[in-house]
Amino acid sequence: MDMKKKGAPALVPCPDYAPETVRRALEAAIEAAGGLDWVRPGMRVGIKLNLCAAKKPECAATTHPVPAAELTRMLKERGAEVVLGDSPGGPFVAPLMRRCYEAAGLRLCAEAGGTLNEDFGYTEVDNPEGKSLKRFAYVDWLRGCDAVVSFCKLKSHGMMGMTAAVKNLYGVIPGTYKSEYHYQHEDPMRFADMLVDLNEYVRPRLCLCDAVEIMEGNGPTMGTPRHLGLLLAGTDPYRLDRLNAALLGIREKEIPYLEAAKRRGLLSQEEPELAALAKPYALRDFQRSGATASWFAQSDEDRGMRRVLKRSMYVLFRSRPEPGKDCIGCGKCARDCPAHAITIVKGRAKIDRRACIRCFCCQEFCPTGAMRVRRSPVAKITGR
Ligand code: SF4
Numbered sequence: 001m002d003m004k005k006k007g008a009p010a011l012v013p014c015p016d017y018a019p020e021t022v023r024r025a026l027e028a029a030i031e032a033a034g035g036l037d038w039v040r041p042g043m044r045v046g047i048k049l050n051l052c053a054a055k056k057p058e059c060a061a062t063t064h065p066v067p068a069a070e071l072t073r074m075l076k077e078r079g080a081e082v083v084l085g086d087s088p089g090g091p092f093v094a095p096l097m098r099r100c101y102e103a104a105g106l107r108l109c110a111e112a113g114g115t116l117n118e119d120f121g122y123t124e125v126d127n128p129e130g131k132s133l134k135r136f137a138y139v140d141w142l143r144g145c146d147a148v149v150s151f152c153k154l155k156s157h158g159m160m161g162m163t164a165a166v167k168n169l170y171g172v173i174p175g176t177y178k179s180e181y182h183y184q185h186e187d188p189m190r191f192a193d194m195l196v197d198l199n200e201y202v203r204p205r206l207c208l209c210d211a212v213e214i215m216e217g218n219g220p221t222m223g224t225p226r227h228l229g230l231l232l233a234g235t236d237p238y239r240l241d242r243l244n245a246a247l248l249g250i251r252e253k254e255i256p257y258l259e260a261a262k263r264r265g266l267l268s269q270e271e272p273e274l275a276a277l278a279k280p281y282a283l284r285d286f287q288r289s290g291a292t293a294s295w296f297a298q299s300d301e302d303r304g305m306r307r308v309l310k311r312s313m314y315v316l317f318r319s320r321p322e323p324g325k326d327c328i329g330c331g332k333c334a335r336d337c338p339a340h341a342i343t344i345v346k347g348r349a350k351i352d353r354r355a356c357i358r359c360f361c362c363q364e365f366c367p368t369g370a371m372r373v374r375r376s377p378v379a380k381i382t383g384r
């Protein structure tokens, strides 16, 4: 069992999804991250899962139902009322969400005493402390909870390098608003600041990460499952994702939201002890979903010539979406694209490169995996 002092992010080996194995690992990880003594009888706890699409657990795209069900049991044993859910891309409506619940095997959570969310309302909330998001649409089912637990899945991601604890909170925004916010935050660093704003607003009481089976390659929905055999827990989403980045062998500079958290003083420059914690399990050959070129992404601190230079370098290094020959011309990407940059021509998706903002929503939600992230030739040559 590998963990650090109480309160720090912890990782615990969990070789499979057998309920007894998961329960032991989950208890150990949560205890190492500070425990559940904050849970009071009658408290309403919202478990924000990653249900990015209607995917079966074996696809490794969604939080696995067994850890979610075991967490539900642990919270119920302490007298909490537990509600679980998410808001994937597309309309935030009952038929879509029920398909997601069914595919993800969440009836296990209902059997454990949890309620699968059926409230699809949202409220515009003010966020005056936000840097990038001063006001946003917040799903009512989480807004009404006494505490939020974020239970993410560790996966590759085209725009942010990886998706885990911090990115998981993008799902507190109802589906169709997500496209709009993508469009408003075209630059990866601005998008990253928005994710940090959401984490600072919601402040999950506990962050958990299902890294038993992770996803690599064409993530976050159509990549390849890979065994890592870990469950992680922490109370700080940035530190938890620092640990996740070390496990995947991704430099923090390449994860815009970790850089954004550092710039805002929410994450220290480095924590060698977390790198050491990850080292025995770290992957040397994790397959990424493109390259984010985030070290050239702009921040508000960049001015003048530095701003111009960074923009030019970013354009040279950034990845782009590209439909493969296996595109069936279904048009889903065209409907999801916030920039309206896609048309279907002769039965295949065609992208207007000048309009594309590189949000990779099309790649994330392509039902066949035909839309892929292509690294720029410059990034390939330089190994970036
Ligand atoms: S969603 Fe995928 S399969 Fe459908 S048109 Fe777009 S690229 Fe082709």
Ligand code: SF4
Residues within 6 Å of the ligand: 321, 336, 337, 338, 339, 340, 341, 342, 351, 355, 356, 357, 358, 359, 360, 361, 362, 363
């Ligand atoms: S084409 Fe794809 S990556 Fe480009 S703006 Fe549209 S959804 Fe985003």
